[in-house]
Amino acid sequence: xxxxxxxxxxxxxxxxxxDALYTFNLSRSGHDRIEGLKPSVQEDTCALVLxxxxxxxxxxxxxHRMETETPQIFVDFAxxxxxxxxxxxxxxxxxxxxxRVKADGITAVELTTNTFQAPxxxxxxxxxxxxxxxxxxxxxxENLHYRFRKEL
Numbered sequence: 666x667x668x669x670x671x672x673x674x675x676x677x678x679x680x681x682x683x684d685a686l687y688t689f690n691l692s693r694s695g696h697d698r699i700e701g702l703k704p705s706v707q708e709d710t711c712a713l714v715l716x717x718x719x720x721x722x723x724x725x726x727x728x729h730r731m732e733t734e735t736p737q738i739f740v741d742f743a744x745x746x747x748x749x750x751x752x753x754x755x756x757x758x759x760x761x762x763x764x765r766v767k768a769d770g771i772t773a774v775e776l777t778t779n780t781f782q783a784p785x786x787x788x789x790x791x792x793x794x795x796x797x798x799x800x801x802x803x804x805x806x807e808n809l810h811y812r813f814r815k816e817l
Contacts, residue, residue, distance in 0.1 A: 666717060666718075666723075666748065666749060666752070667717065667718045668715050668716060668717050668718075668723060668749070668754060669715075669716055670713050670714070670715055670716075670757065670758060670761050671713070671714045671715075671716055672711065672712070672713060672714075672765070673711070673712045673713075673714050674710065674711055674712070675712075676706060678712050678714050678722065678725070679704055679706055679710060679712050679727050679742075680703060680704060681714070681722040681725075682712060682714065682722065682724070682725040682726070682727050682742050682743075682744050683703070683704040683727065683741075683742050685722070685724065685744045685746065686742045686743070686744040687702065689744065690779075690781075690782070693781040693782075693802075693804065693805065694779075694781065694802035694803065694804055694805060694808070695802055695803030695804035695805075696802060696803065704727070704741065704742070707729045709729050709730045710727060710728070710729045710741070711727070711728055711729070712725050712726065712727045712728075713725055713726045713758055713761055713762055713765075715745070715746075715749070715754060715758060723745070723746040723748070723749055723754075724743075724744045724745040724746050724749060724754065724755075724758070725742075725743075725744060725758065726740055726742070726743045726758050726759070726762050727740070727741045727742040727743075728740045728741060728762065728766075728774075729741060730771075731775070735772050735773065736769075736770050736771045736772055737771060737772060737773040737774070737775060738766050738771050738773075738774055738775070739774075739775050739776065740762075740774060740775070740776035743755075743758070743759075743776065743783075745758070755783075755786060756790065759790055762774070763815075763817055766817070767817045771817060772816065772817055773814055773815065773816050773817060774792075774814070774815045774817065775795075775812065775813065775814045775815075776792070776812075776813050777810060777811060777812050777813070778810075778811050778813065779800060779802075779805075779808055779809065779810055779811070780805060780807070780808045780809045780811075781802075781804075781805050781808060784809075784811050784813075787811075787813045788813075790815070791815055792813035792814065792815045793813060793814055793815065794811055794812070794813055795812050795813065795814045796811070796812040797809050797810065797811045797812070798810050
């Protein structure tokens with residue numbers, strides 16, 4: 666599929682990525698939908714939006730800068746549409762994210778994920794597990810919630 670990666674700080678773009686991930690999570694976890702749920706956005710929230718040839722959002726990454734001693738970011742949401750999984754677009758998105766934030770002096774990226782999401786994908790990209798805890802869901806009672814980190 667012909668796609669492009671677009672930088673954005675637009676709340677609607679952030680909501681599209683959030684809503685796609687939220688829908689995916691509900692389908693895998695069995696939780697009930699909370700109507701009107703919107704992402705909490707900080708002043709410095711940014712996104713890389715993956716758009717197809719028609720301009721439709723097919724996925725993306727949303728992040729914000731962490732208030733820590735060393736410059737770091739936290740990935741709030743990362744989502745790749747079903748039609749693009751396994752095609753390399755997820756890696757391209759993270760490569761672009763790391764390139765951009767490294768150029769801004771960021772030294773590390775942190776994110777969280779669940780068993781039913783993408784822990785193997787993040788390990789393949791060089792992210793290191795720094796924490797895990799049980800996070801049972803109705804459809805995945807053995808679910809684990811992971812925290813990953815990558816030094817840039």
